[in-house]
Amino acid sequence: MKRQIFLYLFLFAFLLLIFQYMNQKSIFESQQTQIDTLRSKVEKTKDSIQSLHAEIQELKYFRLQGNENAMTYLEDMGYNVKELETQVTEWIYDQNVVSEDHPLVPFSGLQGGMKINKIQFLNHKWILADFTDGQYWGEIILELNVLPNRDFDVKLLGSLIYPQ
Numbered sequence: 101m102k103r104q105i106f107l108y109l110f111l112f113a114f115l116l117l118i119f120q121y122m123n124q125k126s127i128f129e130s131q132q133t134q135i136d137t138l139r140s141k142v143e144k145t146k147d148s149i150q151s152l153h154a155e156i157q158e159l160k161y162f163r164l165q166g167n168e169n170a171m172t173y174l175e176d177m178g179y180n181v182k183e184l185e186t187q188v189t190e191w192i193y194d195q196n197v198v199s200e201d202h203p204l205v206p207f208s209g210l211q212g213g214m215k216i217n218k219i220q221f222l223n224h225k226w227i228l229a230d231f232t233d234g235q236y237w238g239e240i241i242l243e244l245n246v247l248p249n250r251d252f253d254v255k256l257l258g259s260l261i262y263p264q
Contacts, residue, residue, distance in 0.1 A: 164221035173224050177246060188244060188252055189219050192229065202231060205240060206259050209233030216240075227254070237262050 160166030164185055171181045195202050196215045205214040211234040218230040227242040238261035245253040 162222050164223055167223050170224035174246060177248060179246065179250075184246065184252070185221055188221075188227070188254065191252075192216055192219055192227075192242075192254065204229075204242060204254065204256055205231045205238075206256060207231075207236070207238060207261050209236070211235040214238075226257070236264070 157166075164170055164181065174181050174184060192204070193216065195204065197213065201208055201214045202216050205216065207214055209215075214231050214233050216229045216231045220228040221244075222228055224246065225244055227244055229240050229242060231238055231240060238259060240259040241257045243255050243257050245255075247253065
């Protein structure tokens with residue numbers, strides 16, 4: 101009798117062990133597939149990040165902060181590039197008077213004065229700007245002349261206004 105009890109206990113323990121092994125194996129396999137899926141997503145994300153970095157570098161090519169030659173030119177003249185860019189940007193935005201057109205925009209606003217919205221420094225010489233009066237939109241290209249006496253001159257080179 102004692103022998104049969106031990107046999108049944110041994111059989112029960114063996115079945116429990118097989119059940120635990122199969123259960124853990126299925127959990128391990130599901131976790132492994134989940135890990136593999138996540139690894140593939142990480143690789144895909146890394147590739148996306150690398151392509152975005154390459155695109156950002158390409159977009160920075162025509163910017164003052166990304167153009168080493170333009171920055172060297174200004175630094176050789178004794179200018180801090182960021183400070184000059186900020187100074188010129190503030191001066192252009194300060195010309196946005198509420199009731200009047202911007203003096204650098206050659207078009208009159210029909211819905212109010214033409215205002216410059218966005219400025220992009222292409223290099224140490226040219227600036228691209230976007231303007232609007234709320235209804236009409238356009239762009240201008242400005243020439244920046246940096247003077248040795250810590251001053252600058254900005255003049256209009258070209259402009260366009262988009263048709264309605």
